[in-house]
Amino acid sequence: MRINGAWTGLLTDWLDQNQLDAPGTRSRLARYAPDDSVPVAVWRELLEDTLDTIATGVAPELDVGACVQPRHVGVLGYLVLACETLGDAMLAYQRYERLFYGEQLAQIDTDGTDAEIRWPQTPEPLGQKADGVAIAALVTFLRRQLDDPPPPSGIAFHDVVSPEQASAYEAFFDCPVVFGDDFVRVRFPLHSLQMPMPRRDPTLRQLLNRQADALLQTLSRDQLLEEQLHRNLLRLLAEGDPTLERMARRLHMAPRTLQRRLARHGMSWQQWLDHAREQLARQYLADPGLNLNEIALLLGFSEQSAFTRSFQRWTGETPGGRRRVRDRRS
Structure with missing residues (x-):
């Protein structure tokens, strides 16, 4: 399992936004071009080393994810923007997820009130910081693209965090957040799948x-x-x-x-x-x-x-x- 090299640009942009030198981190990040494959273990260690060493705050991974731009996801990001509706965008992400992780992991399901996209635990786990970055980026991306986006109905993560971190997560996502789940989950109100994407372009x-x-x-x-x-x-x-x-x-x-x-x-x-x-x-x-x-x-x-x-x-x-x-x- 791996991520695409463009995703590591999130950490570079977070360093720039916070005016942090971090020469060791920047030197390691500079090795990866946007179309490179970065092993998950390398990304996890790089992210954890950086945040544990120089970050402040209770859950800095959320701030890293909030730096997301379409270019961080490559062609997949721009493809999602061109979709007709939020539901269409979720299906496009699932279809082309291999361009991001090298594997197709996402599962999409609906019940009477919500739609859910979820990811199982993998043999090589991302860890809470990398999962937090990914879901913060997903929600931030949708908030920026949709007109009057609804908050998620709920979010879940694999790992367990401290009460202070859990509060920071709920404040960021503006919804209930569960920890210690078998899946990483993001749930949206079912009716929101019909919301048009403002930059849709057939x-x-x-x-x-x-x-x-x-x-x-x-x-x-x-x-x-x-x-x-x-x-x-x-x-x-x-x-x-x-x-x-x-x-x-x-x-x-x-x-x-x-x-x-x-x-x-x-x-x-x-x-x-x-x-x-x-x-x-x-x-x-x-x-x-x-x-x-x-x-x-x-x-x-x-x-x-x-x-x-x-x-x-x-x-x-x-x-x-x-x-x-x-x-x-x-």
């Missing part, structure tokens, strides 16, 4: 539908390549020689072909390898059963010092420093 909608369909086809091919790369990388790292040539051989393609396919996403083999190693390093550092020397070997480094230098280049901190931060937070 011609633009057709064009954006075609673009979104084409992106879904590309996404399927790219996801297959990403899965193949990650599956074979672990073997190459264990052998201590993760080169472009060896990876291409495992994928039964020429090195130039693999280079071209990576270049379509604006990265070289070394950039992809560094990015993948960084993700794995963060996962391994969260495992107290692995020492730094073992992590270095798992990542294909011949010695711990080489791993330390690379991790500092990727993140601006040492592996030991990163582990101590996680230990303090847990």
